[in-house]
Amino acid sequence: MSVPITVNKVSLAGRLNNVSFSLIQPGVTCLLGANGAGKSSLLMVLAGLAEPSAGEVLWGATNVFNSTLSALSGQRCYVAQQHSIQFELTGYECLQFLSPSQSATIPGELIRKLDIADLLEKPVTRMSGGEMQRIMISRALLQVWPAIQQGSAIIVLDEPVQGLDIRHQIVLMKWLSALAKIGNQIIMSCHDINIANTFADTVLLAKSGQMLAYGPTSDVLNLSNLWLTFDCQFECLLKDDQRYFVPIKNKTAF
């Protein structure tokens, strides 16, 4: 019961300019681009958290900005790039307060996959960046857990692997891919081209508030598109039929 997403001629003052694309099939979609390319703004618009100055965002046939926040919250979750909690909430409290009934028990699968068992008693103010990120991803997924089980959730993550160590990055991305296979839409931004290349089904390339290219990962991720997106030259290495992109030192546009 996957939900197709259509972004139609969306503009957001000074940050997005006439962006259009559609994600019909469920899968992992990775948004790549340099700093200030408009990735976070696009994710917020797509999640229904920032209203565009022009254009529309459709989830299925529903215009997101004609729906109430509470109606959207059962279907879509969002992980922000930065987290700021001024109080000494424990990991458990973070999850509990953001779950729909504020009393839900935490699903074992969530605890195992995000490896948060040891963090439930720890105050967030004493967590490392990566630990905090795992708790924030868990709380977002808990918010739409019933929709995830049904394969109808829209999971929007702004740089989810930021701060995570390699093992947690791989476990998280493998799990997100598995969730996408049962019908959930995963849309995330990321700065690691090889994470996108390995796990994303679709890639969107953004530059200066516009879409440079979007489509299947194997088509969009190529050396010329990467040069246009990042003003930086890459080398493509092949190992066991898998491509790896490595930036070439001293070959940037600056």
Next chain:
Amino acid sequence: MITSAIQKCSVGCLFVLLLVVFCAVLANVWWQADTTAATRWYILTHLQLPLALTAVLVGSALCVSGAALQVVLRNPLADPGIIGIASGASLTAAMVLILMPEWMVDTLHYSLPMACFAGALLSTWIIYRLSARLRGLNTAVILAGIAITTLTSAIMGWLYLFADAQSMRNLTFWVMGSLHQADGWILLWSGPLIVGSCLFILSRAKSLNYLYSGDLVARSAGIDPQQQSKFILLASALAVGCAVAIAGSIAFLGLLVPHYLRLMLGNDNRIVLPASALCGATMLLLVAFVSDLLPYASLPVSMVTATIGGPLLLFALLKGQFK
């Protein structure tokens, strides 16, 4: 982990403690020798009952507002006294007490709470705008509170300069805060407003839980943080304004009671808010009880709360409990 059962049990214990201290304050009248039954009844209904009700209303108003303000302003140091809300209310109250013409004195029981509410609302609005603009800068909000408090003190200084001797004495005692100064009429006007605002804030406990993680997360979880914050701030300003009208400005209670309750019972506002109301009320009832035991003096309540609260706040700061 503090389980839900322990949290609920603690709130129950606080309620029982409140009832015990409330009865002790009322029962004080029976310990006084050489009084007739009629005199005792008069003291009970005209002195002890208003005193106990004042303590309950003011204690719960300050602590519930303090707990709510801390979450809405994302600042664990927010307290109606520290961030200038009580000072705003005190200033308008002082203006009413000094500038009100004699023929309007009969309207004090409702004009004083209304004036305090207006002052509290104005300071709350200034602090809210500042905290929205300086998100994450805890110190800026506290400094703004200090600026508001200093400004209101300066204006009150000017008012003193032009006040007559009697008004000056009234104002000085009122500013120090006393549980004995409320008469039945002011209680009748302010009581329902305090109870209504506190109940409203208690009904928003779940929304406050969402607000812990910031506006964006709260929006993504389905609530409108701006709208919720405005209603909660309005209710807090009303509760604090009425509390100041009844008992003057009382420091630290609204900061320390929610802070220590969060340390002991966790951060769930569905527990912290009712526990703050009960604990704040009990604390002020204890002050009233002790004050009654002193033979020749009536203790200004803000003096007591500041004497206990100041060192406790310094201790909490030294322990690094406020980050």
